[in-house]
Amino acid sequence: AQSVTQLGSHVSVSEGALVLLRCNYSSSVPPYLFWYVQYPNQGLQLLLKYTTGATLVKGINGFEAEFKKSETSFHLTKPSAHMSDAAEYFCAVSPTNTGNQFYFGTGTSLTVIP
Amino acid sequence: DAGITQSPRHKVTETGTPVTLRCHQTENHRYMYWYRQDPGHGLRLIHYSYGVKDTDKGEVSDGYSVSRSKTEDFLLTLESATSSQTSVYFCAISESSRSPHYGYTFGSGTRLTVV
Numbered sequence: 759a760q761s762v763t764q765l766g767s768h769v770s771v772s773e774g775a776l777v778l779l780r781c782n783y784s785s786s787v788p789p790y791l792f793w794y795v796q797y798p799n800q801g802l803q804l805l806l807k808y809t810t811g812a813t814l815v816k817g818i819n820g821f822e823a824e825f826k827k828s829e830t831s832f833h834l835t836k837p838s839a840h841m842s843d844a845a846e847y848f849c850a851v852s853p854t855n856t857g858n859q860f861y862f863g864t865g866t867s868l869t870v871i872p
Numbered sequence: 873d874a875g876i877t878q879s880p881r882h883k884v885t886e887t888g889t890p891v892t893l894r895c896h897q898t899e900n901h902r903y904m905y906w907y908r909q910d911p912g913h914g915l916r917l918i919h920y921s922y923g924v925k926d927t928d929k930g931e932v933s934d935g936y937s938v939s940r941s942k943t944e945d946f947l948l949t950l951e952s953a954t955s956s957q958t959s960v961y962f963c964a965i966s967e968s969s970r971s972p973h974y975g976y977t978f979g980s981g982t983r984l985t986v987v
Contacts, residue, residue: 767912790973801962801978802915809974848914852973858903858922859930860976864914 760785764849764863772871777821777836779866781849784830789851791832792860793823796846805847808832819843844870875899878963878979885986891950893982895963897943903966904946905976906930906938908959915962921946922972953986960984 765780783789790809794802806817813825819842823834832849849863875898885891895904905920907930917930919938927938935957937949950957961982967975 792975794978799981801980802964802976803978804967804975807975852975854973858928858972859905859917859920860972862907862915864912 760789760851760853760861762849762851762861762863764847764866766866767864768867768869770869770871771839773841774838777834777839777843777868779834779847779849779868781823781832781834781863782830783832783849783851783861785851785853787854788825788827789853791823791825792850792852793817793821793832793834794848794850795819796848796865798845802848805834839868839870841870841872844868876963876965876977876979878961878982880982881980882983883985885953885984887954887986888952891953891984893948893950893961893963893984895946895948895979897946897965899965899977900943901965901968902943902970903972904940905964906936906946906948907962907964908932908957909962909981910959918948918961950984953984955986958984958986 761784763782792807793805796802808825816822850860879894906918907915916932921927921940939947963979964976966972
């Protein structure tokens, strides 16, 4: 069975500081990996995804994530936080060999302190 | 936008009444999903569809039913609403027209309150 763990349900950073949101998955076969962002009272929006190829993927708004197979991780980073980055972030995995659905983490709420 | 709309956006209903939420897509994609979002639980899958009249249960399907009589519409019905079904409901479609694995596009959500 798939599972996704996001360490830290709430993360606070100062404006201009590094953003690091952690995501680990459990899967016998490397899945496809995704990060979604949800701004208040909105639906989820795709930030970035890893399917194949380069393990460092770049997304919108300056975010990037690196797939590390040995660590079963897909952590999200941004070098310098902006106030507009305050939102809920969800990591998700999609098995590549079976099933019709994604598995989401429970989310990390990012607060940016001015 | 990717052509997915949910209706209604907000609804208040009484305990014991049936409620139907609608998800409409203009993308002609095969896979559609209903999730609920609750604090501390993230997104939990209720039901999904992999084609017209083809549906399957997710992890929190009790008390919910779905129907998909045409590609563009996926309906979620709360058969007899309970307060525990107060939540925000999201519909999603697969980003690929044929595969569920390459990402989702989400609707804007329906905020349902059961009183």
